[in-house]
Amino acid sequence: MLKGHIAIATLRFPKGTCGEQIDAFARKSLWDVGLDYAHGTGHGVGSFLSVHEGPQRIGKAASGVALQPGMILSNEPGFYLTGQYGIRIENLIFVKECAEHHGFFEFEELTLTPIDRELIDADLLTDREREWLNNYHQRVRETLMPLVNEKTQVWLQEATQPIG
Secondary structure, eight states: HHHHHHHHHEEOOOOTOOOHHHHHHHHHHHHHHOOSSSSSSSEEEEESOOSSSSEEEEEESSSOBOOOOOOOEEEOOEEEEEEEEEOOEEEEEEEEOSOOOOOOOEEEEEOOOOOOOOOOGGGSSSSSHHHHHHHHHHHHHHHGGGGSOHHHHHHHHTOOOOOO
């Protein structure tokens, strides 16, 4: 799930792209081993306190809605093995203009919480994925450290250590 989460978090896409056009990026690492998940990859989050508020979404089903700067979505690829377990990594992401490429958009993480390093098989990650995870954890640490008490700071420091 982490590979799919990072694939969406790091994606750059041209103006006019709809969520169904990027969904496969989140699923590719599962598809490579003959697996899939039966839920959407992300849903819109809006201003009326609905959990799933569109029209924006990331999923297999066509929405026909182009992602636009300012839209907030969830990024939550997952996998469920019936009767055994289920796992998702879910953050909220914000669509913004890409500073490096005119006419392209990218996502910014809004949720800042550590991803449990004990559940990560670092050998399965590419160098780019490790870099994203380490940078994300650094941002989590730098942003949250001044806001939490000393006991939580100790935990946060440990939880956001880089992986090799």
